[in-house]
Amino acid sequence: MEEQDKILHEVTSQEYKFGFVSDFESESIPKGLNEDVIRVISAKKNEPEFMLQFRLDAYRKWLEMPMPDWAYLKIPPIDFQDIIYYSAPKTKPQYESLDEVDPDLIETFNKLGIPLEEQKVLAGVAVDAVIDSVSVKTTFKETLAEKGIIFCSFSEAVQEHPDLIKKYLGMAVPTSDNFFAALNSAVFSDGSFCYIPKGVRCPMELSTYFRINAAGTGQFERTLIVAEDESYVSYLEGCTAPMRDENQLHAAVVEIIALDRAEVKYSTVQNWYPGNKEGKGGVYNFVTKRGICRGVSSKISWTQVETGSAITWKYPSCILMGDNSVGEFNSVAVTNNHQQADTGTKMVHIGKNTKSTIISKGISAGVSNNAYRGLVKVLPGAVNSRNFSQCDSLLLGSTCGAHTFPYIEVGNKSSVVEHEATTSKIGEDQIFYCNQRGISTEDAIGMIVNGYAKEVLNKLPMEFAVEAQKLLAISLEGSVG
Amino acid sequence: MLTIKNLRVAIEGKEILKGINLEIKAGEVHAIMGPNGSGKSTLGNVLAGKEEYEILDGEVIYEGQDLLDLSAEDRARMGVFLGFQYPVEIPGVPMVNFIKTSVNEMRKFKGLEPLTAGEFLKLMREKKELVHLDSQLTNRSVNEGFSGGEKKKNEIFQMAMLEPKLAILDETDSGLDIDALRIVSDGVNALKHPERSTIVITHYQRLLDYIVPDFVHVLYQGQIVKSAGKELALELEEKGYDWLKNHSL
Ligand SMILES: Nc1ncnc2c1ncn2[C@@H]1O[C@H](COP(=O)(O)OP(=O)(O)OP(=O)(O)O)[C@@H](O)[C@H]1O
Ligand SMILES: [Mg+2]
Numbered sequence: 001m002e003e004q005d006k007i008l009h010e011v012t013s014q015e016y017k018f019g020f021v022s023d024f025e026s027e028s029i030p031k032g033l034n035e036d037v038i039r040v041i042s043a044k045k046n047e048p049e050f051m052l053q054f055r056l057d058a059y060r061k062w063l064e065m066p067m068p069d070w071a072y073l074k075i076p077p078i079d080f081q082d083i084i085y086y087s088a089p090k091t092k093p094q095y096e097s098l099d100e101v102d103p104d105l106i107e108t109f110n111k112l113g114i115p116l117e118e119q120k121v122l123a124g125v126a127v128d129a130v131i132d133s134v135s136v137k138t139t140f141k142e143t144l145a146e147k148g149i150i151f152c153s154f155s156e157a158v159q160e161h162p163d164l165i166k167k168y169l170g171m172a173v174p175t176s177d178n179f180f181a182a183l184n185s186a187v188f189s190d191g192s193f194c195y196i197p198k199g200v201r202c203p204m205e206l207s208t209y210f211r212i213n214a215a216g217t218g219q220f221e222r223t224l225i226v227a228e229d230e231s232y233v234s235y236l237e238g239c240t241a242p243m244r245d246e247n248q249l250h251a252a253v254v255e256i257i258a259l260d261r262a263e264v265k266y267s268t269v270q271n272w273y274p275g276n277k278e279g280k281g282g283v284y285n286f287v288t289k290r291g292i293c294r295g296v297s298s299k300i301s302w303t304q305v306e307t308g309s310a311i312t313w314k315y316p317s318c319i320l321m322g323d324n325s326v327g328e329f330n331s332v333a334v335t336n337n338h339q340q341a342d343t344g345t346k347m348v349h350i351g352k353n354t355k356s357t358i359i360s361k362g363i364s365a366g367v368s369n370n371a372y373r374g375l376v377k378v379l380p381g382a383v384n385s386r387n388f389s390q391c392d393s394l395l396l397g398s399t400c401g402a403h404t405f406p407y408i409e410v411g412n413k414s415s416v417v418e419h420e421a422t423t424s425k426i427g428e429d430q431i432f433y434c435n436q437r438g439i440s441t442e443d444a445i446g447m448i449v450n451g452y453a454k455e456v457l458n459k460l461p462m463e464f465a466v467e468a469q470k471l472l473a474i475s476l477e478g479s480v481g
Numbered sequence: 482m483l484t485i486k487n488l489r490v491a492i493e494g495k496e497i498l499k500g501i502n503l504e505i506k507a508g509e510v511h512a513i514m515g516p517n518g519s520g521k522s523t524l525g526n527v528l529a530g531k532e533e534y535e536i537l538d539g540e541v542i543y544e545g546q547d548l549l550d551l552s553a554e555d556r557a558r559m560g561v562f563l564g565f566q567y568p569v570e571i572p573g574v575p576m577v578n579f580i581k582t583s584v585n586e587m588r589k590f591k592g593l594e595p596l597t598a599g600e601f602l603k604l605m606r607e608k609k610e611l612v613h614l615d616s617q618l619t620n621r622s623v624n625e626g627f628s629g630g631e632k633k634k635n636e637i638f639q640m641a642m643l644e645p646k647l648a649i650l651d652e653t654d655s656g657l658d659i660d661a662l663r664i665v666s667d668g669v670n671a672l673k674h675p676e677r678s679t680i681v682i683t684h685y686q687r688l689l690d691y692i693v694p695d696f697v698h699v700l701y702q703g704q705i706v707k708s709a710g711k712e713l714a715l716e717l718e719e720k721g722y723d724w725l726k727n728h729s730l
Contacts (some may be wrong), residue, residue: 429569431621432531435553436563437579437639438586446581451573451622 032081035059045189048162053378058175058185059347065179071342072371072403078249078284078334085220087366098208132169144202149233149317150195151206151434154222157193164195170227171412172255172290172319180251180286180313184220188253190359193220196231196262199309205461206235221252229295234265236410236464245318248273251286260322265303267460267471269468271475272308279338282310289316293325301328302345303459305468307475310339315373317346327356332468333454334475335368335400344405349415358389361453365476371403376419379460380411387416394452396445446473477478482508482678483528483548488539490520490527496521496537499703505647508675512689513682515700516722521682522566524700525649527692529563530556543647558590561629564636566682571623576635576654577605579623580642587643608641608676612668613661629656637668644672647682654688666691686718699725 029040038059042052067075142150150161158165164315175185181216195201227233250272256264258387265290275282291300302316318327329345347356356376364370376387393402404421426448434444450469457465483505490498495584497520505511507674528541529535530553541609551617554642571579579628584604585595596604612634624632633653650669654662669679669692680690689697697713698705699722707713707725717725 019681331600337609427569428569432529432553433565433569433571434579436557436565437583437643438556438557438590439582440586443582444587447574447579448571450572454573 003059003414014274018288022170024428029084029086031084033059033085035242041187041189041308044086045158047158050166051158054147054169054175054438055186055330059187061176062179062182062186065182067179068313071373072342072369072405073311073313073342075284075311080115082194083237083249086189090307095153101149122327124459127210131138143204147200147203148202149200149202150193151352151439152193154191154193154224157174157224161193161195163222164226168255168257170255171257171314172292173288174255177290178288180422181253181288184222184251184253184288186414188220188222191224191252192225194225194233194235195325196225196227196233198228200228201231202233203256205234205236207238214360219248219250219252223254224254225256225264225266227256227264227298229259229262231259232263234267234461235459236267237465238269238271238464246282246441249286249388250283252288253289254289254316256289256291258291258293258295258298258300258325261297262295263299265293265301266316267372267464268302268304268306269464269471270304270306270308270312273310274308274337274339279310281307282339283312285309285314286311287314289314290346291317291327292318292319293322293354295325296322296351297324297326299326299328301326301459303328303330303456304332304343305453305456305460305471306331306333306343307343307471311339311342312339312343314341314343315345318356319348319350320356320385321350322354323351324353324355325351326354327354328365329360329374330456330459331359332361332363332456333372334363334472335365335370336448336475337366337368339366339368340362341369342370344375346375346377347387348375349385349387350377352381352383354382356385356387358387358391360389360391360457361456362391362402363396363449363452363472363476365400367399369401369403371405373405373407375407375415376409377407378410378412378415378417382410384413385412385415387418389417389419391419391421392452393421394449395423395425443473445476449473449476482509482544483533484542486542488524488527489537490521490523490542491537492533493536497534500539501700501703501705503705505678505680507678508680508694509535509675510673510692511677512692512694512697512711513680513700514684514697514714514717519700520703521700522651525563525566525651525682526681528556528559528649529553534593554586555590558587562640562643562645564633564640564648564650564673566655567588567652568624568627568632568636570625570627571626572655574623575621576621576623580619580639581607583639584642584675604642607647608703611641611671612637613664630658630661633657634661634665641668641672644677646676647678647680648672651680651682652684653681654683654685661690663691686714689714701725 038055042055175182194206202348224233231402256266258264272283272285293300300318306312316329320327325345333341333343335341345358358374359370362372370390374389378385391404395402402423406419407415410417430448431441431444449472453472457468462469485501487500500628515521535690536549581601588595614634618631620711627635633656636653661679694711696708697711699707
């Protein structure tokens with residue numbers, strides 16, 4: 001038991017490694033939220049009337065909604081009037097090459113281990129970097145444009161493709177969906193838009209790196225991905241945030257629409273600042289992610305590696321409308337120190353012969369709490385549907401918690417829903433075995449955890465998987481000395 | 482190489498080793514026999530640095546150093562190897578990655594560069610052949626779903642990869658078929674070296690036909706009650722431990 005305590009201490013005494021603040025200037029509007037603020041945001045962004053109406057409608061609905069309290073989370077009260085809802089870098093840069101980009105920004109990316117230039121050359125990844133709330137840089141747009149693919153900041157899409165935005169915005173996540181989605185809909189400042197035309201396979205992984213920067217700035221990203229018939233895209237989202245003392249609210253919305261036989265893979269590595277060892281600071285991550293398989297035989301898969309944030313509230317979901325459509329959710333969620341996560345998915349089977357798979361791997365350490373919450377709902381018309389769920393929890397030490405809340409509703413007799421769950425502890429015997437082969441306890445934990453999460457990590461695109469593996473080890477690493 | 486003096490060890494308040502004395506010189510092979518529960522695995526675990534034990538008294542000197550002061554991983558890096566009686570499974574970690582990490586940790590400790598991919602693969606091929614390890618096995622997760630015999634072979638394979646100075650083999654022979662027993666023994670013998678010593682824990686005299694010990698010790702209720710040459714094993718097989726109980730206590 002002494003060994004348990006030692007390991008516990010080691011893994012819980014780990015400080016966040018990506019903490020830093022860069023100081024390029026931002027322009028903000030005053031704190032607080034009311035209809036005027038929303039009008040200012042919309043005006044600053046030069047939005048068409050339908051966008052303003054979308055925002056106001058969402059705001060009015062939000063006012064009527066209580067904050068959700070059903071998650072297995074202790075959420076400190078949030079003063080929504082104490083948040084700045086808009087901030088933008090002072091000059092909207094339009095760079096031709098990286099040389100023109102604020103060196104501070106480049107430095108920041110370097111610290112994150114994401115050298116833009118290298119990524120462009122080596123991985124062929126088009127990078128749409130979101131700093132604070134305004135897109136600073138987009139690459140590879142031309143290559144994509146040749147295929148008719150639109151990949152740009154959300155603001156740009158509103159200006160240049162208002163018809164598409166009008167048609168699809170809010171289709172998967174309506175403004176009234178939930179408290180945080182409504183808030184996002186009212187105040188979101190920017191994000192990404194991606195449109196893959198009929199029959200096109202996107203030739204590269206599309207990627208967005210999100211970061212929170214300006215102090216006290218709420219972050220409300222909006223991502224919309226539309227995949228037309230027979231198209232394919234793999235989209236990567238990764239983020240790590242600078243160290244902060246005060247809590248930061250992050251309420252993003254991601255919507256995916258897949259039409260007939262389209263396939264969208266959405267992968268996330270989330271490493272927002274989790275707060276310090278004592279549980280001070282850290283990002284509140286309240287995200288709404290939902291995809292609609294609207295078309296027949298369409299497929300949406302969510303893969304996520306969640307290691308950061310003080311509080312995570314996130315349920316990437318699939319609405320399987322089209323017959324024979326497929327939904328997937330693959331998740332690794334790590335909580336350490338005082339982190340709390342309540343994450344999972346919803347798979348709603350509407351079409352016939354629809355199929356969904358859920359693989360959730362929770363890892364808890366320190367005094368953290370990690371909950372899986374999943375809903376599998378098969379409607380009466382969704383005959384011959386299938387779901388398989390596997391929810392595993394791994395505990396490091398005895399002061400953390402793992403919780404599983406599977407909800408299953410099956411509305412017809414021809415569908416089959418299977419649920420498996422396991423809870424295990426990293427064994428002293430496993431660690432001793434590694435030690436006996438000269439491997440330190442810290443490395444052993446990294447190794448064992450990565451082995452445990454492998455099934456999910458394997459679903460990530462190659463370059464992301466490597467990053468995610470490092471992240472897992474780092475977020476559980478101790479200060480063995 | 483190894484000197485154990487009056488080693489007394491308890492677990493959960495219960496004294497298991499009650500004053501062990503043992504002297505092992507470089508190049509020697511020592512066999513430890515004894516009935517179930519007498520403390521053989523405990524001795525191996527304590528030497529390898531497993532933490533849950535309480536050292537009540539005594540000392541262990543390995544290569545001039547106080548072994549009990551060192552962490553388990555440092556003992557391993559200094560050449561102490563334990564072939565486990567029950568090797569654990571580590572799901573999702575390929576054996577090849579595991580042993581590569583292990584080999585390179587040992588090298589790092591000695592101030593050597595990690596092996597290149599080519600060097601490593603060559604070494605691995607060589608050592609797999611030595612113990613006739615199925616070549617697919619190293620692609621699977623560490624010990625996961627390995628048969629009893631495969632697990633034991635895998636321990637010897639790792640020993641061959643790491644070339645320890647002091648190898649403690651805890652019932653490496655149990656669960657092996659006759660051919661495997663010979664192969665494993667050949668593997669152990671192939672690593673014999675005037676600078677290396679081996680402690681073989683076993684219940685069966687048969688193994689000692691292959692791995693010929695310089696000394697045989699009988700551990701009984703936490704004490705070494707008899708030490709002699711290899712003929713002791715034969716005598717034990719004939720007469721059982723009862724003979725010793727009556728004889729020496
Ligand atoms: N964690 C533990 N808690 C309590 N007792 C233990 C623990 N580990 C070992 N023991 C006890 O210590 C004694 C010695 O065990 P050990 O495994 O060393 O025996 P052994 O000689 O290797 O036996 P075998 O021949 O069966 O492998 C046994 O009585 C065992 O039950
Ligand atoms: Mg034993």
